[in-house]
Amino acid sequence: MRRAEIVTAGLLALLSMYIMWKSTELQIGYIRGQGPGGGAWPFWLAAICLVSTGFIALNWWRGTSGPSQSDEPFLDSYGRKMLVLVGGGIVGFVVLTYIFSMYGAMALFLLYYIGFLGRHRWWVTLILATAIPTVFFFFFEALMRITLPKGMPFLEPFFNYMNTIIY
Amino acid sequence: METLGLLADGFWLAIQPINLMLIIIGVTLGLFIGAMPGLGSVNGVAILLPITFLVPPASAIIFLAAIYYGAMYGGAISSITLGIPGASTAVATTFDGRPLAMSGRASLALITAALASFAGGTVSNVLFTLFAPPLASVALNFGPPEIFALMLLAFATFIGLSSDDISKTVFSICIGLVFAAVGFDQISGAPRLVFFDISGFLHGINFLVLAIGVYGIGEMLWTIDSTRGKITTSEAKMSVKGIVTDAKEGMARSWRGTTIGSFLGFFVGILPAAGATPGSLMSYGVSKMLSRESAQFGKGHPEGVAAPEAANNSASTGSMLPMLTLGIPGSPTTAILLGGMVIWGLVPGPRLFAEQPEFVWGLIGSFYVSNFFALLINIAFIPLFIWMLRMPFTILAPLIFVLSIVGGYATTRDMHDVWLIVGFGFAAFFMRKLDYPLAPAVLAIVLGPIAEPTLRQSLLLSSGDPTIFFTRPVAGPITIIALILIFLPLIKKVWDRRGGRRPSAAE
Numbered sequence: 001m002r003r004a005e006i007v008t009a010g011l012l013a014l015l016s017m018y019i020m021w022k023s024t025e026l027q028i029g030y031i032r033g034q035g036p037g038g039g040a041w042p043f044w045l046a047a048i049c050l051v052s053t054g055f056i057a058l059n060w061w062r063g064t065s066g067p068s069q070s071d072e073p074f075l076d077s078y079g080r081k082m083l084v085l086v087g088g089g090i091v092g093f094v095v096l097t098y099i100f101s102m103y104g105a106m107a108l109f110l111l112y113y114i115g116f117l118g119r120h121r122w123w124v125t126l127i128l129a130t131a132i133p134t135v136f137f138f139f140f141e142a143l144m145r146i147t148l149p150k151g152m153p154f155l156e157p158f159f160n161y162m163n164t165i166i167y
Numbered sequence: 168m169e170t171l172g173l174l175a176d177g178f179w180l181a182i183q184p185i186n187l188m189l190i191i192i193g194v195t196l197g198l199f200i201g202a203m204p205g206l207g208s209v210n211g212v213a214i215l216l217p218i219t220f221l222v223p224p225a226s227a228i229i230f231l232a233a234i235y236y237g238a239m240y241g242g243a244i245s246s247i248t249l250g251i252p253g254a255s256t257a258v259a260t261t262f263d264g265r266p267l268a269m270s271g272r273a274s275l276a277l278i279t280a281a282l283a284s285f286a287g288g289t290v291s292n293v294l295f296t297l298f299a300p301p302l303a304s305v306a307l308n309f310g311p312p313e314i315f316a317l318m319l320l321a322f323a324t325f326i327g328l329s330s331d332d333i334s335k336t337v338f339s340i341c342i343g344l345v346f347a348a349v350g351f352d353q354i355s356g357a358p359r360l361v362f363f364d365i366s367g368f369l370h371g372i373n374f375l376v377l378a379i380g381v382y383g384i385g386e387m388l389w390t391i392d393s394t395r396g397k398i399t400t401s402e403a404k405m406s407v408k409g410i411v412t413d414a415k416e417g418m419a420r421s422w423r424g425t426t427i428g429s430f431l432g433f434f435v436g437i438l439p440a441a442g443a444t445p446g447s448l449m450s451y452g453v454s455k456m457l458s459r460e461s462a463q464f465g466k467g468h469p470e471g472v473a474a475p476e477a478a479n480n481s482a483s484t485g486s487m488l489p490m491l492t493l494g495i496p497g498s499p500t501t502a503i504l505l506g507g508m509v510i511w512g513l514v515p516g517p518r519l520f521a522e523q524p525e526f527v528w529g530l531i532g533s534f535y536v537s538n539f540f541a542l543l544i545n546i547a548f549i550p551l552f553i554w555m556l557r558m559p560f561t562i563l564a565p566l567i568f569v570l571s572i573v574g575g576y577a578t579t580r581d582m583h584d585v586w587l588i589v590g591f592g593f594a595a596f597f598m599r600k601l602d603y604p605l606a607p608a609v610l611a612i613v614l615g616p617i618a619e620p621t622l623r624q625s626l627l628l629s630s631g632d633p634t635i636f637f638t639r640p641v642a643g644p645i646t647i648i649a650l651i652l653i654f655l656p657l658i659k660k661v662w663d664r665r666g667g668r669r670p671s672a673a674e
Contacts, residue, residue, distance in 0.1 A: 001601075008601055012338065019345055022360055026352060035627035038352030038359055041619050045341040045348075052341070055334035065332055067601045074600065079392045086391060087593060090384065090568055094585055102576065106569050113568075118561025128562065136573060146577050 004074035005067040006060050013053040019046035089113060101151030101159070103133040142166040173524060174296060177532025180525065181229060185222070189230040190533060194541045197237020198548065202245050204379060204574035207254030208238035208483070208500045216507050224511035225526050229533040231504055232487075236288065236537040239443070239480045240545045243280035247273060247472070248552050249567050251383040251574075255374055255613050256443040256479040259451040261382060262606055263464060263471025270467055273553055274409060279417035279469045280476040281545045283425045287477030288538035290429035291436070291484035296531060299492055299520075309438050311624035312635050316645035317435070318618040319636075320652070321445060321610065324452030327652030331604040343608035346372045347615020354623060367583025374612045375578045380588040381605045383571030385595025387564060392596075410546065421473035424454040432478025436485025444613050446482035447475035456652075465606075484534060491515055491527060 020043055027037025028044075060068040075083065089112055096105035107129045115125035140146045141163075150159055180186065200211040211234045219227035242257030247264035260280065267276035322340050326333060349360040350371030361368045428450035435446035454474035455464040464471045483500070490501040494515040508515055513523060520527050555563070575588040595605055629635035636646040651658075 004597075005601055008597065012342075015342075019360065022362065026355070026357055026359055030626075030631045035354070035623045035631070038355045038357055041622070042345050042348040042360055045345050049338050049341045049345070052334040052338040056332075056338070059332070059334065065335075065602070078395060082392055083388070083596075086388060086564075090572070090589055090592070093568070093572060094582075094589055097572075097582070097585075102573065106573070109569065110565055113565035114562055118559070118565075120559070120561065132566070132569065136569075140573075140577065144577075146580070148573065148576060149582065 001067045001070035001072050001074050002060075005065065006057060009053045009056040009060065012056075013050055016046045016050035016053060019043075020050065085117060086113075089117070097149050097151065099152055101155050102148040103137055104151060104155070106133045106136065137162065138166070170296060173528045174532060176525070177528030177530070178535065179532070180225060180529035181532035181536045186226050186229050186529075186533065187536070189222070189226055190233040190537050190540055191544070193230045193233025194237035194240075194537060194544050197234035197239075198241040198244075198541070198544060200234070201238030201241025201254060201257075202552075203241075204245050204249070204251040204375075204383065204570050207242065207256065208235045209503065211235075211238050212500050212503050216503060219507065220510070224508075224513060225529045227511065228504065228507065228526070228530055229537075231507065232530060232533055233537040233540075235483055235500055235504075236480070236534075236541045237544070239483050240281065240284050240541045242479070243284070243472070243476050244277065244552050245570075247276045247280065248555055249383075249563075249570070250386055251567065251571060252378050252609075255378070256447055256483075257475070258378060258444070258606075258609055258613065259447045259475035260472055262451065263466075263468050265382075265386075266465070266467030267469070267472065272467065274549060275413045275417055275469060276467075276472050277549050277552060278410060278413045278546070279421050279472045281542055281549075282414060282417055283421060283428065283473035283477040284480040284545075285538060285542040286425045287429040287432055287479070287481035288484060288534070288541070290477075291433045291481035292531070292534045292538065294430075294433050295484055295488060295534070299488055309641070310639075311621040311628065312639050312642040313645070314438065315618060315621035315625055316636055316642040316649065317438075317445070317449070318614050318621065319649040320645055321449050321452060321614060322607070323649035323652035324449070324456060325604075325607045325610065327456075327655035332602060333656050335603045336607055339604055339607040340611045343377070343611025344615045344618065346377060346608075347374075347612045348619060353616075353620055365583070367581060367587075370579065370581070372587065372612065373579050373584065374609065376575055376584045376587050377591055377612050378609050379571045379575045380591025381595040381609060383567060383574075384588065384592025385599055385605070387567055388592065388596040389599045391564065392600075410549070417469050417473070421469040423458065424450070424470035424472075424474035425477045427454050427457065428474040428477030429481045432481035433485040435478070436482025437488050442486050443479040443482035445617065446485075447479040448610050448613070450474040450478035480538075487530075487534075491519060491530075 023039040023043035023046060026039035028039040029037055030040075031037050056065070059065040063069055089109060092112075093105050093109040096108055099105075100108065110129040110132060111125060114120050114128055115122065118125075136148075140148055150156070181190070196215070197208065197211055201207060212231050215234060216231065219230055222230070238254070239256065242252065242254040243260045243264065246252045246257040246260040247268050250261055250265040250268070252258045252261050264276045264280065267273065325340065326336055345360070349362070349368050351357065351369070352359045358369060428447070431450045431453060432443070432446040435449060436442060451464075451471060451474050454470055455461045458464065458468075458470055460468060460470075486501045487504075490505050492515075494505070505515055513519065513526060558566075571588060571592075572585055576582070576585050578584065599605060625635050626633070635642070637643050
C-alpha cells in the first residue's frame, strides 16, 4: 500500500504536468479586451493538481495519510484474480461489441459472468442472457429511438428481421 | 385572492380526464426513464415532445411537466439501488443513498427520497404560485461574478467539511474541472486539451462518462474486492407496516435536509444556467455543514438523501420560472419545453401570464397534481426496486456493468466514450483503494462548464481585477464564506495546536 501511494502520486504529478504542457497550446495569460486566454483555466487547475500531489508525497514521507501507514499489499491474490476476471470481462464486452453488436456482446458477457463467474444454474443463465438483451433492444431501438452498435455486417439480416417487428 | 381563483381554475384544468391520464402516463414513463442510467428528464422530454403535438398545448405541456417530475423522482432510484446516478441531478443522492442501501436500509432511503421530493415539489410550487414575477427579476440580477461565487462555495464545502485527505480532495476537484475543460474553448472556439490528438476528445468528456466510470465500474470493482465477493446487500423486506415505519423515521431524521433542499434548490433553480444539479449538490453541502451529525454524512444518513432530492425537485419547478416569466430557460430540460411552447404558438415572457392565463395556471395546477401522483406511483413501485436489490450479487453486478456500458454509449453514441468509461472505472478503483475521494471530481465535471465561463466573463468585466468577487454586494459575502471554508481545515489545525499546547504549559 505504501509503495502504491507514492507511485500513484508520481503518476498523477506526471499527468498534471502533461495537462499543463498541453494547456499552453492556447494562451494562458490575460489577453487585453478578451479576458483570460483559453488555456489559462486548465493550466492553473493542473498547476494546483501538481502542488497537491506534492503535498500527498509530503504526507507519505511523514507517514500521516492512511495508505502510507498500511503494510497491507495494494492488490492481494484475490484482488489480482478479481481484476483479471471481472475487469477483463468488461474489456472483453467492449471489444466484442465491434464484432457481435452491443446486444450480442451483452448476451456473451452475461453468459460469462452469471454462468462462469456466478456459477448459477444453466437455465437461469440462459434465460437472463437472452431476456436482458431483448428487453434492452426494444427499450432502446423502439421506445427511445436510440440505435446501439450493430457489430459486423454478418448480423445485418438478423437486425433487419428484428426491425420488421418494431416498424 | 385573485391568485387562488386562478389556481383553482388551473386545478380544474389539470384534473380533466385527458390531462389526468396524461399526468399518470407521463409520471410513470418519467420514473423509468429517470431511473435508467444515462437517460434523464432531458431525454424523456426531448424524445416525447413530438408525440405531444397530437393534443392541445395545455395538455401537451402538462404531459411534459409530468415526465419531468417523474424523471426527477426516478433519478434517485438507480442512485440508491445500483449506486449509479440516473442523471446529473441525482449525483449527490448516491453519496448517502448507496451506503444506506448497502446496509440493508434501501427502503428507508427510497422512501426518504420520495417524501423529500414531494416536500421539495410542494414548497417550490407554493413559492412559484406566490412569488413568480418578483423572484424572476431578483435572479436576473445575478451576473457572472455571483454565479462563480456560488460555484466556489459548492467546491469549498467539499474541502472545508470533508473528513478526507485535503490534498487528495483538492486534486480530485481540480482534475474534475480539467476534464470539464476538454473539447473546445467556449470563448475562442479553439480545440483544447485534445489528448494525444484523439478526435473523440473534441466533443469533450460528458459528466456521465466520468460518473458512470466511477460509480458503475470503479465502485463496483472496489466493492467486489473489499467484500471478497461475499456481498450481503440487504435483507430488506417490504410490508405496508415497514413503509409506514420507514416513512416516520425518514421524516424524523431528515426534515432539516428537506427544508434546506426545498428552499435552496428553488432559488438555485431560478438562476439561469444553474438549475437542479448545482442546486442538489449545494443543498447536500449546506445540510452537511449545518447538521449536528455531519460525520455520518457519506456513510448513510437519510438527511444526505433528503437534501439533494428535495432540492432537485424544487429546482426543477424553479427553473420553469424564468422560462415562463422571462423566456430564459434555467436548465436543458426547460430549454426543450420552451422550444415546444414556441412550436405551439405560445410566446413565453412577461405577457404570457396576462395573455394566456388558462395555459399558465393549468400548468401550475398540473405541477401540484403531478407531484402528488409522482409520490404515489413512486411508493407503489418501491417493492419492485427493493426486489432488484435482493437479487444475488453475481446477477446484479453484471447487470450494473451492462447498464453502465449501454448507458454510457446512449449518452453520446460514441464508442470512444465507452472506452473512457472503462478507463475511468479502473482508475477510480485504484484511486479509491488509496483513499482518494471521487465524488468531488464528479461534482467538478458537472459544475465546470458553468464555473469557467462565469470566471472568465467576470474577469473580463473587471479588466482582470480579481477583487470583483469581493466588492459586489451579493458576490462578496458568498466568496468570503467560500474562502473561510477552504481555509477551515488549516485554521482548525492551527487552533488545535494552540489548544494542545496550553495544557502542557499548565503542567
